[in-house]
Amino acid sequence: MITIAKWTIICFGIFLILAGFLMLFFPKKAGETLRKAGSTNFINYAEITIRMIPATALILFADFSKYPSFFKLLGWFMLITSLVLYFVPRRIHHGYSLHWADKIKPFYFQFIAPFAWLFGAILIYSVI
Numbered sequence: 001m002i003t004i005a006k007w008t009i010i011c012f013g014i015f016l017i018l019a020g021f022l023m024l025f026f027p028k029k030a031g032e033t034l035r036k037a038g039s040t041n042f043i044n045y046a047e048i049t050i051r052m053i054p055a056t057a058l059i060l061f062a063d064f065s066k067y068p069s070f071f072k073l074l075g076w077f078m079l080i081t082s083l084v085l086y087f088v089p090r091r092i093h094h095g096y097s098l099h100w101a102d103k104i105k106p107f108y109f110q111f112i113a114p115f116a117w118l119f120g121a122i123l124i125y126s127v128i
Contacts (some may be wrong), residue, residue, distance in 0.1 A: 020116030027106035038093035
């Protein structure tokens with residue numbers, strides 16, 4: 001179970017790094033993707049459920065990581081907020097994503113891309 005959690009976190013780190021490249025090189029596509037959050041029942045519940053996988057991995061692997069307190073805090077935060085989102089009406093969730101997709105201009109996606117790389121790299125470093 002611990003090995004699966006470790007590799008899940010590594011995959012999550014890679015995902016964040018790739019998302020950072022998407023934000024840097026295709027910021028409009030990143031905005032379009034954000035606009036889709038919660039747009040259909042399938043997307044809404046799939047996104048929430050998939051988010052719970054790395055959250056659980058962070059909690060399970062926390063004691064084996066280089067930063068156990070951080071892993072537990074982040075994992076529980078992600079898990080609890082995911083559970084809360086199950087009970088938030090989809091239209092509210094989608095409206096929230098539309099609100100931020102309108103506010104975050106392409107330049108801002110490009111600006112925050114290095115933070116996604118850094119966070120993804122820190123997650124990977126923390127488990128290897």
